Amino acid sequence: MNAGDENLLKSISNDTLLDLTQRYGQSAFGFGAGHGTGSPGRYPLTPAADFLSSQTAKSNESGGEQTSDDDDGFDTLESRKRGSAFDDDKHGGPLAKKPKEQRSLRLSINARERRRMHDLNDALDGLRSVIPYAHSPSVRKLSKIATLLLAKNYILMQAQALEEMRRLVSYLNQGQTITSPIPAALAPFGQAAVYPFSGSTLATCAEKCTTNYSGTPSSLFKHCNDKP
DNA sequence: TAGGCCATCTGGTCCT
DNA sequence: AGGACCAGATGGCCTA
Numbered sequence: 105m106n107a108g109d110e111n112l113l114k115s116i117s118n119d120t121l122l123d124l125t126q127r128y129g130q131s132a133f134g135f136g137a138g139h140g141t142g143s144p145g146r147y148p149l150t151p152a153a154d155f156l157s158s159q160t161a162k163s164n165e166s167g168g169e170q171t172s173d174d175d176d177g178f179d180t181l182e183s184r185k186r187g188s189a190f191d192d193d194k195h196g197g198p199l200a201k202k203p204k205e206q207r208s209l210r211l212s213i214n215a216r217e218r219r220r221m222h223d224l225n226d227a228l229d230g231l232r233s234v235i236p237y238a239h240s241p242s243v244r245k246l247s248k249i250a251t252l253l254l255a256k257n258y259i260l261m262q263a264q265a266l267e268e269m270r271r272l273v274s275y276l277n278q279g280q281t282i283t284s285p286i287p288a289a290l291a292p293f294g295q296a297a298v299y300p301f302s303g304s305t306l307a308t309c310a311e312k313c314t315t316n317y318s319g320t321p322s323s324l325f326k327h328c329n330d331k332p
Numbered sequence: 333t334a335g336g337c338c339a340t341c342t343g344g345t346c347c348t
Numbered sequence: 349a350g351g352a353c354c355a356g357a358t359g360g361c362c363t364a
Contacts, residue, residue, distance in 0.1 A: 214341060216351070221339070247337065 231255050 232246055235254050246254065 210342080213343095213351090217342085217353090218340065220352070225339090249337095 228248055228251055232251050235246070235251065235258055
């Protein structure tokens, strides 16, 4: 187990994970399913980097359609995949009964909302790309909730590490010599406090899966391909 | 097959 | 008035 990853897991489990687990149950962290949501071309079950590129491609694909969606909000990849359920205008649904003016407005709003959600997803992808843990080859694309939770805890860890570094600098500035690799001031956090994610990409998924805060297998990583 | 995650549509509300 | 934001509903896809 990589110390940084372990710390991250501990951090997650310690506050947010526990909190959300209580609110949503284990399902909130069910990485195991759904990460291949949609057709294989949309969310292939590949490492994060591949997801990012595929996501971008998907986003661009949708974006390309968006221009025409302004005129026909239902003529999207998703709409076509979904079939007639939402294809009201083409199958005599509620929207088809509305005046052309209202229908046009509704389609415009739909397209705008779609674009907004795509932007939101792009931002989430950007967030995933800077979360160290998300790049392990054996870890599937993080879900939205997991991305936010990891990001939050990563920020907290960085802040904590920064604080410890400041303490260390202050300690050194007092003219003290360090006799151990980790001064007493850093003892509670160990080396990982300074380098919370060092070597995280080298850690196996199995290692990441083995432990969470409570020392039991983490539901966060039950999606791992390589079992512990 | 159930559960999880997601994209999209939709109507409401708030803001500019 | 138009756009942004939000939450509920719906249905598709995937995994265990």
